[in-house]
Amino acid sequence: MPEANEAAKTKLFSPLTIKSVTLKNRVVVSPMCQYSAKDGHPQQWHFDHHARYAEGGVALGFVEATAVEPQGRITHGCTGIWSDDQIAPMARICEIYESKGVVPGIQIAHAGRKAGGQRPWEGNNALGESDAARGDAPWPIVGPTAEAQHDAWHTPHALSTDEIEAMVETWRQATIRARKAGFKVLEIHGAHGYLIHSFFSPLSNRRNDEYGGGLKQRMRFALEVTEAVRKEWPEELPLFYRASAIDGVEGGVEIEDTVELAKALKERGVDVIDCSSGGVRGSATLARSYRPKPGFQVPHAERVRKDAGMMTMAVGYITEAGQAEAILEEGRADLIALARELLHNPFWALHAAQELGADPDFELWPDQYGWYLTRRAASMRLPVEGAE
Numbered sequence: 001m002p003e004a005n006e007a008a009k010t011k012l013f014s015p016l017t018i019k020s021v022t023l024k025n026r027v028v029v030s031p032m033c034q035y036s037a038k039d040g041h042p043q044q045w046h047f048d049h050h051a052r053y054a055e056g057g058v059a060l061g062f063v064e065a066t067a068v069e070p071q072g073r074i075t076h077g078c079t080g081i082w083s084d085d086q087i088a089p090m091a092r093i094c095e096i097y098e099s100k101g102v103v104p105g106i107q108i109a110h111a112g113r114k115a116g117g118q119r120p121w122e123g124n125n126a127l128g129e130s131d132a133a134r135g136d137a138p139w140p141i142v143g144p145t146a147e148a149q150h151d152a153w154h155t156p157h158a159l160s161t162d163e164i165e166a167m168v169e170t171w172r173q174a175t176i177r178a179r180k181a182g183f184k185v186l187e188i189h190g191a192h193g194y195l196i197h198s199f200f201s202p203l204s205n206r207r208n209d210e211y212g213g214g215l216k217q218r219m220r221f222a223l224e225v226t227e228a229v230r231k232e233w234p235e236e237l238p239l240f241y242r243a244s245a246i247d248g249v250e251g252g253v254e255i256e257d258t259v260e261l262a263k264a265l266k267e268r269g270v271d272v273i274d275c276s277s278g279g280v281r282g283s284a285t286l287a288r289s290y291r292p293k294p295g296f297q298v299p300h301a302e303r304v305r306k307d308a309g310m311m312t313m314a315v316g317y318i319t320e321a322g323q324a325e326a327i328l329e330e331g332r333a334d335l336i337a338l339a340r341e342l343l344h345n346p347f348w349a350l351h352a353a354q355e356l357g358a359d360p361d362f363e364l365w366p367d368q369y370g371w372y373l374t375r376r377a378a379s380m381r382l383p384v385e386g387a388e
């Protein structure tokens with residue numbers, strides 16, 4: 001038998017309890033649209049996609065931006081939670097995660113004025129006639145103001161106050177379904193230029209009623225949605241809110257605005273702010289050809305954590321085990337979410353544990369793999385047979 005090695009104590013692989021939920025470590029699968037749903041229903045692709053992460057050692061896995069109503073989908077391939085028959089396939093994803101000791105989470109969303117697009121690999125543009133000809137027709141979209149996100153997108157209908165009230169109700173109904181499916185963490189998508197963020201940002205909200213104008217008015221829709229969601233989301237279960245902490249465009253949301261928003265969300269029962277950025281003009285981080293610094297959004301997570309006095313999740317260009325460990329060690333965030341790095345390596349968390357010395361004996365690995373890998377590691381410490 002190989003000798004047992006002593007495991008290093010790390011922050012990344014220490015548990016975290018939020019309300020009644022204990023996460024076994026701090027590594028989180030960030031929500032990632034797969035554009036592969038049918039009528040909002042997750043498919044086999046989704047089950048396989050989440051099974052990879054469930055096996056890969058993460059503590060919490062989020063299902064992608066899931067629309068609270070059909071109009072709120074980014075594309076025809078987005079998942080939805082607007083109908084009771086979407087509960088069963090979502091419950092299957094919860095089971096996949098729970099069976100591996102991973103907490104299942106879901107991000108609920110409404111794409112607002114950015115809805116009605118092609119899947120990324122089909123062009124990433126607004127749906128048009130050629131899409132309609134193959135069955136992907138555009139649909140009427142909504143926003144705070146009748147202003148398109150850019151010249152080549154559809155113009156949204158500006159929601160009336162009655163329609164806003166009805167919209168808040170769809171978030172409440174979606175929350176009930178998410179709870180029935182068995183999710184243990186719920187995240188409100190308040191980022192990336194989608195409906196909630198488009199109300200919050202002065203760049204996309206030109207209203208001058210109780211939902212637009214000053215910061216207080218622009219926050220109102222976010223807070224009403226959060227109150228409706230919290231009413232249905234059990235008190236003992238964690239509620240996350242993804243914010244675009246800054247717009248990164250002149251005249252847009254600044255970090256001070258987000259700190260104020262976070263304080264108001266905290267009063268309404270939000271437990272964690274997931275700190276992303278951008279998206280009010282074009283794509284948040286993904287389709288753009290530029291290279292931000294590693295961990296470029298970590299300063300936002302740090303600032304919100306300090307100034308609003310609440311837990312934060314850091315995300316964006318976090319790729320290295322040591323980098324993730326340092327963010328936590330330095331008290332800049334409480335959780336680390338990964339997206340593209342997990343596409344690249346679904347076993348990232350297990351490799352990070354090895355690298356940080358938190359799992360020298362492959363105990364976090366499934367037995368079917370770990371048994372062999374411990375023995376291989378021991379044999380690789382020996383001199384090569386026959387070598388001079």
Ligand SMILES: Cc1cc2nc3c(=O)[nH]c(=O)nc-3n(C[C@H](O)[C@H](O)[C@H](O)COP(=O)(O)O)c2cc1C
Nearest residue numbers: 030031032033064065315316317318338339340341
């Ligand atoms: C394929 C893909 C789909 C994404 N879908 C979502 C989504 O559904 N909701 C969301 O808030 N962010 C989404 N994002 C953004 C990621 O959650 C994450 O914030 C971003 O990719 C930065 O993290 P990374 O550098 O680790 O990729 C998506 C990213 C990718 C790569």
